Amino acid sequence: MARDLSVRIGSLELPNPLIAASGCFGYGLEYDEVVDLSALGGVCVKGLFMTEREGHPPPRIVETPAGMINAIGLQGIGVHRFVREKLPLLRERGARVFVNVCGTTVDEYVEVSKVLSQAAGVSALELNISCPNIKEGGIQFGCSLMGTSAVVSAVRKATHLPIIPKLTPNVTDVASFARAAEDAGADAVSLVNTFLAMAIDVETRRPTITNVLGGLSGPAIRPIAVRMVWECAQDVKIPIIGMGGITNARDTLEFLLAGATAVQIGTANFVDPFVWSKVLAGLEDYLERHGIDRLSDLIGAFDPTPPTAVHA
């Protein structure tokens, strides 16, 4: 019997919990030849402001143990060009399009959200209040409870689409931000964005990337991200989209058990653009082995009973 991998994020029904993470999948169409975009739970496209942005000068990434630091600086084509040039093609391919909405002011988040709400083919808005790599906006809102509430409630008034603030892990208590987002009318939250990080080239004694600071992603951050998802899951009722270093079905299940309803995969897609079908096959296999019909039954099914001691 075919296993049911579908999950629900508010009013959205996704065929499976795998969403391409923003900033790691271009505008989706870059992967058109290697991935059936309609077979993914969703495609979260690169962050969009009202206007085009150039981003930071390269080098923009450096590899670190089990991960990478990036400071791309949200290079992007702006919301109008996206709606004109990319969205119709994504729609044609049957992708469930999540758009990562950026802003330097609350008004800009509202304006970008309005443009996307009037366009056909957007499934949800992910509010980027957590990018560590831009000077104005973004993480400024995500690092303040008032800023988080202000962005979410303003966008809430401007759109009928599901809104999903993307939370930063660069705060003391991420669950309080999830609560603020929920109270302000968010339909779900996604977490975690990258950890603010830095790597020095000791030979030259200079930075490894032009922006000096960047965001750490990849397997290195996964255990911290799982902990944060678990903390949020105990504090909010809205669905959580978990992410941080997921590379396979096991990692996906870890986030689901901790309380995530869906997950995003980012860095692993850089290493293997064919990762999606492998993770889906791994999830099916897990359900088969455990005799579970519906993947959604595993959401939050983490059992805190202490592990049985194993003596080597």
Add this chain to the structure above:
Amino acid sequence: MPPLDVDATVMANRRLSRDYNVLTLSAAEIGTRTRAGQFVMVRPTGMTETLLRRPFSVFEIVRDARGAPIAITILNKRAGRTTNRLYEAEPGDRIACLGPLGRPFTAVSAPSEAWMVAGGVGLAPFATLAEALAAAGTPTTLFYGARSGQELFHLDFFDRLGVTLVLATEDGSRGERGRVTQPLDRALASRAPGSTMIYACGPEPMLAAVAEVAGRHQQPCEVSVERTMGCGMGGCYSCVIRVRHGAEAARFVRSCISGPVFDGAEIVWD
């Protein structure tokens, strides 16, 4: 055609010097699809010290007696963890190859001449380009510069294809002492504008110099760049380079999908 991800086996590892080697990889399907100038994203299977793949030009397409591709090779130079591992690879090791990727060179045909300019490991895309040019009957010259004569590789290969060789080394141990752009500049002085397609691959200062020389002599020029790359597919926006089309404002484009081969006149060098 979509790129393939092939879990290739190392068939041979020819160590050319203390830093350079050529790995033969059983990725016949990639070889079949590759056009000169395209690249593969490579990662030793099971390597845990690094995460991301690294870009390599397809160096050679190895063919059987009937001309069917059976493998590709990559030209590797030790510079970091992945390249050290690739230098030390043994036959039987497995290496994941994603490709072919990127925009290839535009191969010209007679009466135009083709002049390839390689610096160091920048030789990598020119073996396949030389084959394509030879098949088209295009008169071809290779200007090839390296640190020393011991780091000038594969000269016989180009010689057999009928490629004219112009060599330069920094230490003067073979060919002209100094930069390879010097003999290029002199030779171009006697060429009619628009008669010679210049192809270049090597360190960026060399590419900028070649683009300048080509522009001054009114010759078309394609350069293959290498920027720090994350995915090779256009997903991460790491490998950008500033490009100006005509009268448009310069902007960052991804060298993995808009390149790695660019019109040398359009690049805004740092």
